[in-house]
Amino acid sequence: xxxxxxxxxxxxxxxxxxxxxxxxxxxxxxxxxxxxxxxxxxxxxxxxxxxxxxxxxxxxxxxxxxxxxxxxxxxxxxxxxxxxxxxxxxxxxxxxxxxxxxxxxxxxxxxxxxxxxxxxxxxxxxxxxxxxxxxxxxxxxxxxxxxxxxxxxxxxxxxxxxxxxxxxxxxxxxxxxxxxxxxxxxxxxxxxxxxxxxxxxxxxxxxxxxxxxxxxxxxxxxxxxxxxxxxxxxxxxxxxxxxxxxxxxxxxxxxxxxxxxxxxxxxxxxxxxxxxxxxxxxxxxxxxxxxxxxxxxxxxxxxxxxxxxxxxxxxxxxxxxxxxxxxxxxxxxxxxxxxxxxxxxxxxxxxxxxxxxxxxxxxxxxxxxxxxxxxxxxxxxxxxxxxxxxxxxxxxxxxxxxxxxxxxxxxxxxxxxxxxxxxxx
Amino acid sequence: xxxxxxxxxxxxxxxxxxxxxxxxxxxxxxxxxxxxxxxxxxxxxxxxxxxxxxxxxxxxxxxxxxxxxxxxxxxxxxxxxxxxxxxxxxxxxxxxxxxxxxxxxxxxxxxxxxxxxxxxxxxxxxxxxxxxxxxxxxxxxxxxxxx
Numbered sequence: 001x002x003x004x005x006x007x008x009x010x011x012x013x014x015x016x017x018x019x020x021x022x023x024x025x026x027x028x029x030x031x032x033x034x035x036x037x038x039x040x041x042x043x044x045x046x047x048x049x050x051x052x053x054x055x056x057x058x059x060x061x062x063x064x065x066x067x068x069x070x071x072x073x074x075x076x077x078x079x080x081x082x083x084x085x086x087x088x089x090x091x092x093x094x095x096x097x098x099x100x101x102x103x104x105x106x107x108x109x110x111x112x113x114x115x116x117x118x119x120x121x122x123x124x125x126x127x128x129x130x131x132x133x134x135x136x137x138x139x140x141x142x143x144x145x146x147x148x149x150x151x152x153x154x155x156x157x158x159x160x161x162x163x164x165x166x167x168x169x170x171x172x173x174x175x176x177x178x179x180x181x182x183x184x185x186x187x188x189x190x191x192x193x194x195x196x197x198x199x200x201x202x203x204x205x206x207x208x209x210x211x212x213x214x215x216x217x218x219x220x221x222x223x224x225x226x227x228x229x230x231x232x233x234x235x236x237x238x239x240x241x242x243x244x245x246x247x248x249x250x251x252x253x254x255x256x257x258x259x260x261x262x263x264x265x266x267x268x269x270x271x272x273x274x275x276x277x278x279x280x281x282x283x284x285x286x287x288x289x290x291x292x293x294x295x296x297x298x299x300x301x302x303x304x305x306x307x308x309x310x311x312x313x314x315x316x317x318x319x320x321x322x323x324x325x326x327x328x329x330x331x332x333x334x335x336x337x338x339x340x341x342x343x344x345x346x347x348x349x350x351x352x353x354x355x356x357x358x359x360x361x362x363x364x365x366x367x368x369x370x371x372x373x374x375x376x377x378x379x380x381x382x383x384x385x386x387x388x389x390x391x392x393x394x395x396x397x398x399x400x401x402x403x404x405x406x407x408x409x410x411x412x413x414x415x416x417x418x419x420x421x422x423x424x425x
Numbered sequence: 426x427x428x429x430x431x432x433x434x435x436x437x438x439x440x441x442x443x444x445x446x447x448x449x450x451x452x453x454x455x456x457x458x459x460x461x462x463x464x465x466x467x468x469x470x471x472x473x474x475x476x477x478x479x480x481x482x483x484x485x486x487x488x489x490x491x492x493x494x495x496x497x498x499x500x501x502x503x504x505x506x507x508x509x510x511x512x513x514x515x516x517x518x519x520x521x522x523x524x525x526x527x528x529x530x531x532x533x534x535x536x537x538x539x540x541x542x543x544x545x546x547x548x549x550x551x552x553x554x555x556x557x558x559x560x561x562x563x564x565x566x567x568x569x570x571x572x
Binding site: 155289360 | 429430431432434447450451454456458459460461464465467468471472475476494495496541567
């Protein structure tokens, strides 16, 4: 599927929305307005970061992810969880128990992602070796970062490192192998990501770099959590067996991928810098766009605080989840489970690469005609001078400047500002 | 009417204000995007204005960055009150820098500032008066800007 730029996984539930300004003021791309007492998302500006989902006090922002019931359409159900899931169930539950609980609740097979994460780290390093320019490259793991760059930093599209993230590569490998191994037609096999954020759903339904995603959907960790917890509680004996006879060898290099800095922890010869949080990511991308940070090989950006472990659809307190994953990283040490030759073979067959580069997505200018755009910018400055600069949001725009912008674009009126009205009276 | 079609904005820059480094360049970049200029033009203007802004922050006492956008060109003018540049030709050499060790530690002062501005501008004029200040004029044509 070609990218349909305005598909979103985040929506406002009108019945629950009270028309306050919480979501609007935290939106990093100013994509929300409150009109007629309800918040509304402007599709062109939304990057599915989930900040609104995090901050809404009325649970009125919901994300669209795959339901567990929808998997019944498949004869064989495969789960590829994010490594975030290993941090969700306390400090004594081992990854193997979690994978096994997922099998018990209805998945036919569950694959540990840490090995594929290690494969990715190695492939990224190979790519950097072969491409001395430009610098810095930016990782594509976080779909929000890709969408942010497409819209706000179009000139940086060419700096996105064109290796698919682990979830897609894992699904691509399984899609190639499983139909033959199981003697099932490919469409009968459902490959599902278990996700800590709604943005993965966007990258599946509207991929920026693939013709079609290799995944069939993404189930929110939050949705599946109660069933997994329940299954873990019921299986103490099973847990003992998993402790004594571990069946999956986890990669020490891949285990920490969901923590900020985890993608590049296994780097040997390159300088990588990890940035997390949407505001900080924007600050650093501003610097890259000004031509800075060229002495850095790779910028790992994730818009959730502390990396995917801070995703809005995970359950555990993120600091505890992070501490648990760090424990697991320590326990696995530097253990590598991937043969470098396998990686190299897949890499040189372009098996790990994007189908096509990331293309900029235009955000509408003030006007398509340059003269009119300039006149509108001048009018906007005059309007800003008239506004109270309280950025209160009462007008339905997140701040006074945005109200002025909306006015010159014909989307709002000066009378929407309650302070301006008062003065007139 | 054509005379009206110039968008102007001025931004003050304070010498030594490293905490705000890049803020003006960033605002200029956003404005140019909103005006509908092509991404490569915006990027060149962002890089040139960033370097110019940094020169004021690093060496001058205070300065003003003036942006003027007309349908045909982006002009960025920077005037600062500061020590000036004694030998402009030398300062235009790649790698030449008078940055202090502290500035270098922060990653600034690689001696690429003025050459980088020239590289990204279609026209570049610099005048400097020792002990008084420096005047920069950066022009970038928007030819690619066919809307």
